[in-house]
Amino acid sequence: MALATLVTEPWADFGLVDSGHGRKLERYGPWRFIRPEPQAMWVPAAPDWHADGEFIGGSDAEGGGRWTLSPKIPGAWPLARGPVKFWASNTPFRHLAFFPDMAPQWDWIADRVAPGDEVLNLFGYTGVASLVMAAKGARVTHVDASKKAIGAATENQKLSGLGAAPIRWLVDDALKFVEREVRRGRRYAGIILDPPKYGRGPKGEVWELDEKLAALMAACAALLDDRSKFLVLTAYAVRMSAIAIANLTEEVTRPLGGSVEAGEMTIREEARGLLLPTAIFARWSR
Ligand SMILES: C[S@@+](CC[C@H](N)C(=O)[O-])C[C@H]1O[C@@H](n2cnc3c(N)ncnc32)[C@H](O)[C@@H]1O
Incomplete structure (x- = not known):
């Protein structure tokens, strides 16, 4: 297993302007926002920040809190990265409706996917x-378990x-779907998964990463075969090491050959170039 830091x-x-x-x-x-970032323990590059809005965190690190926004900010506005366009908005979950730290994964996947791949x-x-x-x-x-998220995704599809x-x-x-696909004998060229620490399926199915990740990864590997190219797992806000999820990824992909790379995902701060860690990943490819 190789360790890497994705940036x-x-x-x-x-851009991450300062932290x-x-x-x-x-x-x-065109808009600048300030959000809480417990890992940014250092001193910011600039003493004063000018922003169009700020998320003021609640007492609960996982939820709570609210945005204070300039009245100029629209409900949603379009952004792009390469050929893909998507709507940004100030969600109640403190993020902007997409996760920019995934960009190196998008690029890596784009390099591997070919026309017609499932x-x-x-x-x-x-x-x-x-x-x-x-x-x-x-x-x-x-x-995805959320009808609202799927609705937003189809809007992004049109925008793109x-x-x-x-x-x-x-x-x-996710787990029920993958288990059904295994029973149907389906195969995929590549799989990516970004499970939250805790979530619920549309029928109230409880997702707990600690409890269910091993079963989900085993089921995902059962959907890959000797023509498959990649399996990408990312995890955030978890007490888990990249090496632990790499070990799991190596275990489930062993019959397929190939190799596993794992490590931290980060965003480069524009002010000084320092790296802000956001998540961990493990990915298999061949
Ligand atoms: C933070 S998001 C993942 C981010 C996404 N990969 C991206 O880069 O934009 C976690 C998603 O998991 C979904 N979710 C939670 N529990 C689920 C479950 N049991 N099955 C399927 N999706 C679930 C949520 O609706 C949410 O959209």
């Missing part, structure tokens, strides 16, 4: 990764001009 470099529509004193300043298209995106949320694969000509199955692309948008429980 989201700034691009036209996104420190438990907060971060980011730009999303690929699966689990816990796919607003669908940026699905659209990255669709833009490469893949046939995408996108699964990929309305005719073969994407199945499924409101389903």
Whole structure:
């Protein structure tokens, strides 16, 4: 297993401008926002930040809190990265309706997907990764428990001009769906999954990463065969090491050959170039 640090470099529509004193300043298209960032323990590069809005955290680290926004900020505004376009908005969950730290994963997947490949995106949320694969000509199955997230993903599909692309948008429980696909004998060229620590399927199915990740990864590996190319697991806000999820990924992919790489995902701060860690990943490829 190889260890690596993935870095989201700034691009036209996104950048981590500065960070420190438990907060971060980011730009999303024309707007700048401040959000809590407990890992930014250092001193910010600039003493004063000018922003169009700020998320003031609640007492609960996982939820609570609210945005204070300039009245100029629209309900949603379009952003782009490469061929994919998506709507940004100030969600009650403190993020902006997509996860910029996934950019190095999008690029890695785009390098591996070929036209006609059947690929699966689990816990796919607003669908940026699905659209990255669709833009490469893949046939995408996108699964998320939230009807609202799927609705937003289809809006992103239209915005990207990929309305005719073969994407199945499924409101389903990720584990139940994958187990059904195993029983049907289905195979995928690549799978990506970004499970939350805790979640619920559309019928109230409880998802707990600590309890169910091993079963889900084993089931995902059963959907791969000797023609498959990749399996990407990312995890955030968990007390888990990249090495632990790499061990699991190596275990389930052993019969397939190939190799596993794992490590931290980070975003480069524009002010000084320092890396802000956001998540961990393990990915198999061949
Ligand atoms: C933070 S998002 C993943 C982010 C996404 N991969 C991206 O890069 O935009 C986690 C998603 O998991 C979904 N989810 C939670 N529990 C689920 C379950 N049991 N089955 C399927 N999706 C679930 C949520 O609706 C949410 O959209």
